[in-house]
Amino acid sequence: MHELSMTTQIIDSVLEEAKKQDAKKVIEVHLIIGKMTFLGIEQVRFSYNILVEDTIMKGSKLIIEEQDGTIECPSCGYKGSLQFADDPAYHVPIPTLRCPKCGKAAKIVEGNECTIRSIRMLK
Amino acid sequence: MANLKEVVKGEEVTLEIEPGVDILEVNKQLAQKNMELLREHNVKAIDIMGSIGAGKTSLIEKLVQSLKQKYRIAVFKGDLTTTIDAERIGRHGVQVLTINTGRECHLDANVVARAVERISLEDIDLLFIENVGNLICPAEFPLGTEKRVVVVSVTEGPYMVVKHPFTFMNADVMVINKKDLAEIMKIDTEQLKKQVKEIKPDVKVAVTNALSGEGVEELIKALEL
Numbered sequence: 126m127h128e129l130s131m132t133t134q135i136i137d138s139v140l141e142e143a144k145k146q147d148a149k150k151v152i153e154v155h156l157i158i159g160k161m162t163f164l165g166i167e168q169v170r171f172s173y174n175i176l177v178e179d180t181i182m183k184g185s186k187l188i189i190e191e192q193d194g195t196i197e198c199p200s201c202g203y204k205g206s207l208q209f210a211d212d213p214a215y216h217v218p219i220p221t222l223r224c225p226k227c228g229k230a231a232k233i234v235e236g237n238e239c240t241i242r243s244i245r246m247l248k
Numbered sequence: 249m250a251n252l253k254e255v256v257k258g259e260e261v262t263l264e265i266e267p268g269v270d271i272l273e274v275n276k277q278l279a280q281k282n283m284e285l286l287r288e289h290n291v292k293a294i295d296i297m298g299s300i301g302a303g304k305t306s307l308i309e310k311l312v313q314s315l316k317q318k319y320r321i322a323v324f325k326g327d328l329t330t331t332i333d334a335e336r337i338g339r340h341g342v343q344v345l346t347i348n349t350g351r352e353c354h355l356d357a358n359v360v361a362r363a364v365e366r367i368s369l370e371d372i373d374l375l376f377i378e379n380v381g382n383l384i385c386p387a388e389f390p391l392g393t394e395k396r397v398v399v400v401s402v403t404e405g406p407y408m409v410v411k412h413p414f415t416f417m418n419a420d421v422m423v424i425n426k427k428d429l430a431e432i433m434k435i436d437t438e439q440l441k442k443q444v445k446e447i448k449p450d451v452k453v454a455v456t457n458a459l460s461g462e463g464v465e466e467l468i469k470a471l472e473l
Contacts, residue, residue: 127352127353127354127385127388130352131271131272134271134274135271138269138271142263146261146263148261152260153262157268161414161417162272162388163384163385163387163388163414210446212410212443212446214439214443215407215410217410219410219413219443219446219447220413220414220417220447221413221446221447221449222417222447222448222449223446223449228449229449229450230448230449230450233417237272238268238270238272238273239270239271239272240268240269240270240271241265241268241269241271242264242265242268243262243263243264243265244262244263244265245260245261245262245263246260246261246262246263247259247260247261248259248260248261
């Protein structure tokens with residue numbers, strides 16, 4: 126829902142870095158977006174293409190890598206991928222923070238990020 | 249930016265950023281600062297999230313009525329444009345500050361930090377922050393509160409928990425409001441409780457009727473106030 130403001134921040138950060146590097150053009154941006162964020166990949170792409178229009182990022186390639194959720198249990202130390210439980214009432218898989226090993230509440234350690242990983246530019 | 253590795257190939261430069269610049273991290277860091285500042289002043293802050301019309305303001309009114317003898321309370325009221333709700337809460341004799349977000353669908357740690365500057369933290373012990381009415385976006389932006397509450401109401405239908413698991417993963421307390429309408433709406437509140445516990449096993453649940461005040465004591469207990 127806030128892809129536009131998030132993408133604006135991504136582009137501002139990239140442009141700032143490009144300026145520092147005296148780049149003439151940005152040709153590629155590599156992002157990592159966690160699957161546990163509320164960011165829609167399609168909306169990020171849509172916003173990106175509009176927002177780069179009048180900048181040196183125009184025409185740049187946007188690579189988006191999705192990051193799966195990882196949980197860690199503070200009680201028993203389990204670390205692994207986010208688990209899904211079946212809701213018998215509706216038969217839908219729902220993501221759960223229940224530790225598959227000890228049943229206590231685990232914490233999210235990966236999957237909540239929206240990270241700029243690399244920028245390719247021309248000097 | 250973090251650690252940069254430059255790879256130069258003729259005119260082309262690739263900046264590899266390790267571990268990368270997390271755009272969401274900026275908010276998380278500001279939230280951490282808010283939390284530290286509030287703790288220094290012994291102010292307990294509570295973020296109250298939920299859909300439009302779930303009953304967030306009515307619940308805050310009831311919480312304020314029950315707790316204003318015990319705590320010195322302030323309320324931040326996030327709204328797109330109006331001050332209608334701020335006036336409702338203000339009637340109970342506590343300090344209310346409206347944060348108008350304009351078009352933004354959530355509060356973030358930065359607007360909360362600006363609001364905190366406008367109140368005297370020495371004069372309060374408890375701060376309720378009512379987020380913008382929205383079950384999704386606010387969850388992504390921690391504000392630096394001790395506890396995060398998600399309010400749902402039975403009139404939102406039977407699927408609001410299973411449809412928004414990531415919202416509830418960020419909650420410490422869930423309120424199921426409008427319990428008096430549960431039967432009419434054919435909603436089994438026990439079922440909702442079970443679902444949210446599956447998503448987040450350590451979440452506390454209170455079932456309320458914010459208009460009559462029923463269940464508000466249960467909520468106060470869940471908030472450890």
